[in-house]
Amino acid sequence: MTNIEISKVLSEIGEYLEMQGVAFKPRAYQKVAEAISSFSEEIAEIYKRGGRKAITEIPGIGAGIADHIEELLKTGKLIYYEQLKKEIPVDLSALSQVEGLGPKKIKALYEKLKVRNLEDLEKAAKAGKIAKLEGFGAKSEEKILKGIEFLKKSGGRFLLGYTLPEVRMIEERLRSVKGVERVEIAGSVRRRRETIGDADILIISSDSKTAMDYFVSMPEVVNIAAQGETRSAVKLNSGLNIDIRVVRKESYGAALQYFTGSKDHNVAVRKIAIEKGFKLNEYGLFQQRAKREVQIAGGTEEEVYKKLGLEYIEPEMREMTGEIEAARAH
Secondary structure, eight states: OOHHHHHHHHHHHHHHHHHTTOSSHHHHHHHHHHHHHTOSSOHHHHHHHHHHHHHHTSTTOOHHHHHHHHHHHHHSOOHHHHHHHHHSOOOHHHHTTSTTOOHHHHHHHHHHHOOOSHHHHHHHHHTTOSTTSTTTOHHHHHHHHHHHHHHHHHTTOEEHHHHHHHHHHHHHHHHTSTTEEEEEEEHHHHTTOSEESOEEEEEEESOHHHHHHHHHTOTTEEEEEEEOSSEEEEEETTSOEEEEEEOOGGGHHHHHHHHHOOHHHHHHHHHHHHHTTEEEETTEEEEEETTEEEEEEOSSHHHHHHHTTOOOOOGGGOSSSSHHHHHHTO
């Protein structure tokens, strides 16, 4: 299990205990969950090196929580956590995303209105049932409806801070696969957007089949949307969709530029290419010579931007907020 997965389980245990009115323990679980989610090293690696003893040496982790972590790492499940979920069968991770809903309010909504998930919550709020409950009122009900609407608009996006460690871990694993020469994260993750919808990874490999077989068989994969020689797409148990593409070495820079985005930035860069008589796509920068297209750049992003008369533009800046004009002016 990844640090993010372990952190989620421990955090929810703390929330379930808070629902039950248990003193002190909820905060202890929350503190450990927060610490684990920000670790630079995977707990699984620490456990491999030193077992349970190494886990107890991490500040803030006592014997009880160490036992929980060991069980998660060994089995992928935690009996204690499953028991707590059965006692109050609610979709805690979804409901707690609604602004203003803490563990105690979620418990009250379940006990009084049988609210188990976001759908139940929305129905109860629209029917005016929440406003009548003690400790809620009309303002709380309105706030809940606004919170649900916000979640719908965000469309299942993920906070970069939670997602980046998981994507980086997959990136590092791919580096060790036979035949893989280079691995780069692209898309909104590379641009460091605050929230991301999915993740893209580009690789150069002399053995694409091995790389693809490894990628789709990772333990976190719950669904394979596509599997081919040059592209595969999966959904992880965290809910994140990840695409991987095998790219030729001579096209790698062009592909990285293309799949990093943003869309508006790429449209502007392609327009500059057209103005100069070139054609730019994910395979390279091309020029028409003697009735045939010749690739004049594409191995690296730097050479693509240079051929277009631009300074190299860092991924984080590719949002059409003046970076094209700045690059043109050097």
